[in-house]
Amino acid sequence: MQTLTSPQPSATGAAEPFLVIDGVSKVYPTPNGPYPVLDNISLEVAEGEFICVIGHSGCGKSTLLDLVSGFGQPTSGEVRLESVPIREPGPDRMVVFQNYSLLPWMSAAENVALAVNTVFPHLKRNGDASRIVESHLAMVGLSEAADKRPASLSGGMKQRVSIARALALQPKVLILDEPFGALDPITKEELQEELLRIWQEHRVTVLMITHSIDEALFLADRVVMMTNGPAATIGEILELPFPRPRQRAQLMEMPEYYDYRNHALDFLYRRFAHDDQ
């Protein structure tokens, strides 16, 4: 895939891709001894790419993306963004969780403003922060609901606020941990379409966990399919050839769509079926 900026030279002088997950393993200490979750995972992601990560519950998807967000550190290996090793969380890698994580006593606009003012304190003085908040709420279609608190917003609206808040910080990487998992099917499809539109406009690099093969096939450039844990790794990567911009109805009419869908189903439910399936 074409990168949007020139790759930075790595320590060895070779061109380094935008985001590099370089041989990472993760072992959690537990009362029963060390628990190896991830085993020697490597992945290179181009700037502006949309990656979906799929795998059975508990295989280590969140653990893997925690290593990119910086919430977790690998036991061995390294994750690098633009050649810089990730050692801690930062506003260049924003995470949107399934549970929205909004402060309930603040309005939608205040939730976004808090993040903007914390990360860009200098913007508050000249009024630019308010403009950023307004434009990002407008981007997700929530201008009218800016003054509402989370309790008066639907699940889909709350997730829109979370996405607006994340993108208002102009991250290089947007990390989505099953963002639409709690939404009804119609709202889910609406938000998938909005996410694609926003991604296409912002060209932010997206790493998204999903349990839905159809969601992954609709959104992603590549689908990373993980094996079961313990010591999970990347079993296979599907490179999707579907043209963009994508229309769901058109996609559903493509015979290749079902080839990829069946391939992913076979991976998850036959080759790497859970013991209880």
Ligand SMILES: Nc1ncnc2c1ncn2[C@@H]1O[C@H](COP(=O)(O)OP(=O)(O)OP(=O)(O)O)[C@@H](O)[C@H]1O
């Ligand atoms: N801090 C921790 N200490 C010990 N074990 C952990 C810790 N965090 C996660 N685990 C274990 O690591 C494994 C992977 O967890 P993780 O949340 O990364 O999986 P997942 O694929 O994202 O799961 P799901 O799809 O259910 O969200 C699980 O067995 C989990 O119980």
